[in-house]
Amino acid sequence: MDTLKSVLDKSFNIDFVSAVLSNPREKDGTVKVKIRPVMKQDRLLFQCEEYRNNQAFHLNLEAEATSEYVENQMKVFKQMQMETRQFRYQVLVSKKGKMTIQKRLQTAEVKEVNYSHNRAKHYILEEGKTVPFLRDLGVMTKTGEIVRTKFDKFRQINRFLEFIEDILPQLPKDREVTILDFGCGKSYLTFAMYYYLHELNGYDIRIIGLDLKTDVIEACNQLAKKYGYRKLKFLEGNIADYTGSDEVDMVVTLHACDTATDFALAKAVGWKAKVILSVPCCQHELNGQMANEVLAPLFSYGLIKERMAALVTDSLRAEYLKREGYDTQILEFIDMEHTPKNILIRAVYTGKRGDNDEAICACEKMLHVQPTLGKLLKGEIYD
Template sequence: MDTIKALLNDILDIDFIQGTVSNPRTKDGVLKIKVRPVEMKDGLYFQCESFTKTQAFHENLKAVDAAERLTNAMSEFRQMQLSTRDMSYTVLVSKKGKVTIQKKKQSGEVKAAELSHNRSKRYILTEGIVVPFLKDLGVMTEEGRVVRSRTDKFRQMNRFLEFIEDILPQLEKGRELTILDFGCGKSYLTFAMYYYLHELKKYDIRVIGLDLKKDVIERCSRLAEKYGYEKLSFLVGDIADYDGVQDVDMVVTLHACDTATDYALAKAVGWNARVILSVPCCQHELNGQIQSETLAPVMDYGLLKERFAALVTDGLRAKYLEAAGYDTQVLEFIDMEHTPKNILIRAVKTGKINPDAQKEIAECETFLNAAPAIGKLLCSDHE
């Protein structure tokens, strides 16, 4: 690894553009590392961004420390791509640890890296481009600028679309896809989803938004008609009772309160939905059930018990989906500074059932004296 360290020590300077460490030897832990230079108050640093399956971690390191960090990482990876203003490098590490470094002179003039620590993020919905529904929903001005008080909503919509972007390979083109949005509310994200998939990505989709508030549904229906979104419709209805479709490709449930999320998940499983995106809300059910003397140091404090119960609720929901044949992730929806309701459950139908899921669920429920609605609903569906 000394040759890798020597290379990094040589090129980690003001002319460095970017680097990527990829192709891990195992799928556990860090899957990729990106590095770029950043200018901070006390000089030049190198930001190493490490990605796991569900999270990203940042470190800002001086050149010598960044070289050490990346060199050590290469014991767990097969490849590293590096570029400077003059050269590009490919570093390959074989199974036996043999290091090969390929280098190539950059063709043409290469711009220096953007050194701002708070580099502006690439958004799917871009400020400056007027989007009609964003204007009418009060997120954008007539000129396409994001309304300051709606910045968090703008970020939330973009984050949600990033989750959809990740699952695009699961959505077929060439046929109409049916997407249900339970508890759509004012439908900021429903309109964003339709706009992204239909207008930008050219999918043939039919989106149905369902909510109990009649006045909200009427307003959303008027807006959909105004924009000519012919396959976007809104209905007044309850998640538990809805049976207006037979086949569904994707189910979205955002902030459906308490067990309404469970009804939506159970419906999605019953329809064999290919994709499920769920942001739970107000998980009260297990807070009234959980009993454990062993966990008394937590359970004796109402606030801690409430938060613990919410995490258990969502963990069991995710595990029940695994038991139903879904590849399931629990992801951060948006930074805590923007909203406390920041967990998203993303599930993709694979048909491969986690063989340990049911056992893990049973042991957890027995230990905590818990019987969540999702378990009862899925069991009743299979009886």
């Protein structure tokens, strides 16, 4: 049986393609490491790109040092995906430290590796390669070039797919996976999910997009039919009233306005959805509730209070999810220069309920707030 050390020692050579270490045990350090081969003065090195504090830091190491580096990093991270020209590896580490290594033969020809030391950023959906839905949604030209005014949207789509890439080990490959996208809108990201999971990674998935705009739903259904995306459907309806599914694997809610996010999260918890990805929007509710004598001088500035209310709203949402048995993170979605709505809540169901109920109650009492999600989960509001 292969050990991590033996796998690493055999992998870091000219046949190495890439590796991604993700899902850290601690949330305040390095959140991800990407490794790729580079040639520098005719020497094969391995560039380790560490992501922390919204910045990337690089180390160029030789094979033996890279093997030792990854072995040490896997004491910090809970999963790794690695590719060589011959094999694909998935390494998972349980909470008790038990390591599982899955090894599969490559079933498709590995694309040519770029060994250049300074290269353009690699996107999951590549520039220069035509993707039909991106072309029809106006993001890409017929030749695969990115429309200049849509490059921010292109970056956003790829950033979202990086979050999907991180949670792939949570999605079963031996059965159909059901994904609900609440408030899907024009569905850039819904189409991207289907394309990435089904077309590029071979998952058997069913995605249901839900939105209130009739014309948008009709247009998206026409596009799904055009591409032959048989299990991608769009429905008109309200998040709070949706009852069309009994078992759901992943819930996505992107820019659902104000308390619509809370109803979507409550639905996800009720289904015990394995993965939740939520980008909240327009968090107005607590702005009208928050009150505290000590913080009153700060709350006197409307803009400051509004921003604080949004941060408190999303922090409490994350804490509620922890209490309900989710490993929860708050991550940066895209850069602030592109949109102020840049927080993504990512939650993975573990079944182990958090012991933070007392802390949540103390925060609510201190700020005199009663968020909708808290009341939904207590059954005080019926979704």
